[in-house]
Amino acid sequence: MTEQHQEWNSQLAFIMAMIGSAIGLGNIWRYPYVLYSNGGGAFLLPYFISIVCMAVPYLFLEYAAGYNFKTSLPNMFRRVQSKFEVVGWFISLAPFLILTYYIVIIAWDFIYFFLSFYHGWGSNPNLFFTETLLHSTSSISGLGDIILPILGSLIVLWLIIWFISHKDLNDGIGKYSKVLIPSLMIIMAVVVLIAVTLPGASIGYSALFNPKWYSICDPHIWLVAAGQIIFSLSLGWGVVSTYASYLPKGTSLVKNGIVVTIANCGFEFFTAIGVFSILGYMSFVQDVPLRYLVTEGTGLIFVAFPSIFNEMGVLSYIIGPLFFICVLFAGITTTLSLLEPITLGISNKFLIERKKVTTALCVIGFLISIIFATGLGNTLLTIFDNFLSNFIVIFGIILECLILGWLYNIDKLLDIVNTNAPFKLGKWWNFLIKFIIPIVFFAMWADGIIKLIADGSTVAIAVEALITIIMIIVPVILTRKPPAPRNSK
Numbered sequence: 001m002t003e004q005h006q007e008w009n010s011q012l013a014f015i016m017a018m019i020g021s022a023i024g025l026g027n028i029w030r031y032p033y034v035l036y037s038n039g040g041g042a043f044l045l046p047y048f049i050s051i052v053c054m055a056v057p058y059l060f061l062e063y064a065a066g067y068n069f070k071t072s073l074p075n076m077f078r079r080v081q082s083k084f085e086v087v088g089w090f091i092s093l094a095p096f097l098i099l100t101y102y103i104v105i106i107a108w109d110f111i112y113f114f115l116s117f118y119h120g121w122g123s124n125p126n127l128f129f130t131e132t133l134l135h136s137t138s139s140i141s142g143l144g145d146i147i148l149p150i151l152g153s154l155i156v157l158w159l160i161i162w163f164i165s166h167k168d169l170n171d172g173i174g175k176y177s178k179v180l181i182p183s184l185m186i187i188m189a190v191v192v193l194i195a196v197t198l199p200g201a202s203i204g205y206s207a208l209f210n211p212k213w214y215s216i217c218d219p220h221i222w223l224v225a226a227g228q229i230i231f232s233l234s235l236g237w238g239v240v241s242t243y244a245s246y247l248p249k250g251t252s253l254v255k256n257g258i259v260v261t262i263a264n265c266g267f268e269f270f271t272a273i274g275v276f277s278i279l280g281y282m283s284f285v286q287d288v289p290l291r292y293l294v295t296e297g298t299g300l301i302f303v304a305f306p307s308i309f310n311e312m313g314v315l316s317y318i319i320g321p322l323f324f325i326c327v328l329f330a331g332i333t334t335t336l337s338l339l340e341p342i343t344l345g346i347s348n349k350f351l352i353e354r355k356k357v358t359t360a361l362c363v364i365g366f367l368i369s370i371i372f373a374t375g376l377g378n379t380l381l382t383i384f385d386n387f388l389s390n391f392i393v394i395f396g397i398i399l400e401c402l403i404l405g406w407l408y409n410i411d412k413l414l415d416i417v418n419t420n421a422p423f424k425l426g427k428w429w430n431f432l433i434k435f436i437i438p439i440v441f442f443a444m445w446a447d448g449i450i451k452l453i454a455d456g457s458t459v460a461i462a463v464e465a466l467i468t469i470i471m472i473i474v475p476v477i478l479t480r481k482p483p484a485p486r487n488s489k
C-alpha cells in the first residue's frame with residue numbers, strides 16, 4: 001500500500017466539518033457563562049480583539065501548515081526536522097484522550113434527551129444527576145461501580161462515531177457534517193426563538209450584555225477571552241491542520257477561515273441569548289435574582305435546565321428535547337474531529353487502512369471511556385479535563401508556534417495564506433505567530449499551572465502523573481517505530 005492522502009470533494013464539506021468541530025460544548029455551556037461572569041457586554045471587547053489578533057491568525061497558521069504539508073501532524077513535524085515527529089504525536093494524542101471523556105458527557109446528554117420527554121429527572125434534578133445517574137463519589141472504590149445506562153449510551157455513541165469515521169472522508173465526516181450542522185443550526189434557532197418569547201427572558205439577556213467596563217482592566221479577563229475563543233474554534237489540538245491537509249489545491253484559506261469563524265462565533269452569541277433567556281424566565285417565575293441561577297458546564301445542562309423545564313409546563317416537552325438534541329449533534333460532530341489527528345497519523349505512518357485504524361482506536365477509546373462510566377467517573381473527568389485542556393493542549397500550542405514560527409519558513413506559510421485571498425496579510429502576521437501568540441499562551445499556561453496546583457488532591461496528582469507518562473511514552477513509541485516501507489511506483 002502507498003500513502004494516499006484524501007481530499008474534500010467540496011468546500012462545503014470542509015467548512016461544515018470545521019464548523020462541526022468548532023461548535024460543541026464550549027459554545028453551548030461555556031460561552032454564555034464566560035460572557036456573563038467576565039464583564040457582560042464589556043467582555044465582547046477582549047473577545048473581539050482576541051478573535052482578530054490571536055484566534056484568526058492562529059487559525060490561518062494551522063490552515064497553512066495542513067494545506068502546505070498535506071499530511072498528518074507527525075509527518076509534518078518530521079519534515080520540519082526529524083526530531084520533532086514526537087511533537088506531532090504528542091499533539092495528536094491529546095485530542096484522542098480528550099475524546100474518551102468528551103464522549104461521556106455526550107452520553108449523559110443522550111440519556112437526558114430521552115428523560116426530557118417525561119421529565120425523568122424527577123423533582124430534584126441535582127440529586128438525580130449526581131446520585132441517581134452518576135453515583136458520584138470521590139472514593140477509589142467508585143471505580144468498581146459501572147453505571148449501566150451510561151455504559152449503554154456510550155456503546156451507542158462509540159458505534160455512531162465508528163460508523164461515520166471508518167468511512168472515507170467524504171462519505172463519512174463530510175457527508176454527516178453536511179446534514180448534522182444545518183440541522184443543529186435550525187433546531188437551535190427554534191430553541192432560541194421560543195426562549196426569547198418566554199416571560200422574563202429580557203431579565204436574562206439584558207443582564208448578559210450589561211457591560212461592566214471596569215472588568216476590562218483585569219488582565220485575567222483578557223486571558224479568559226483568548227482561552228475561550230481558542231477552545232471554541234478548536235485551535236491547537238491538531239484538528240484544524242488535519243482537516244486543512246485534506247483541502248484541494250486552489251482553496252482560499254482566508255475566505256474559508258472567515259466563514260468558519262463567523263459561523264462559530266455567531267452561533268455561540270446566539271446560543272448565549274437563548275440560554276440567558278431561559279435563565280431569565282426562571283428568575284422571573286421563582287423571583288430569584290439571576291446571579292443565583294447562573295452556572296456553566298454540567299451544572300447548567302443537567303441541573304439548571306431540567307429544573308427550569310420542570311417549571312415550564314407543556315412547552316418544556318418541546319424545548320427540552322430540542323435542546324438536548326442540539327447538544328447531541330454539536331457533540332457528535334466535535335468528537336469526529338477529535339479522532340481524526342491520531343487516525344491520520346497512524347494510517348499515514350504505518351500505511352494501515354483508515355477502516356482498520358478507526359476500528360482499533362474506537363475499541364481502545366471505548367475501553368478507556370468505561371472508567372468515566374463508573375461512580376468515580378465525574379471526579380476523573382474533571383481531573384482529566386483540567387489537566388489536558390489547561391496544561392497539555394496549551395503546551396502543544398506553544399510548541400507548534402515555536403516550531404512553525406521559528407524553525408520552519410514562516411514567510412512561505414504567509415505566502416500560502418495569501419494565495420487566492422480576498423485581502424493579503426502583511427508581515428505583522430509573522431510577528432503575531434512568533435512573539436505575541438506564544439507569549440499570551442505562556443501566560444495562560446502559567447495561569448493554568450497555578451490552578452492545577454491549587455486543587456491538587458492526591459487522586460488528582462496521581463491521575464495527572466499517569467496522563468503525563470502516557471503523553472510521553474506513547475508519542476516516543478510511535479516515533480521510534482519504523483514507518484511501513486513505501487511501494488515505489
Ligand code: PFF
Pocket residue numbers: 021022023024025026027095231232233234235236237238239240334337338
Ligand atoms: N470547539 C469545541 C467546543 O467548543 O466544544 C472543543 C474542541 C473540539 C476543542 C476540538 C479543540 C478541538 F480540537
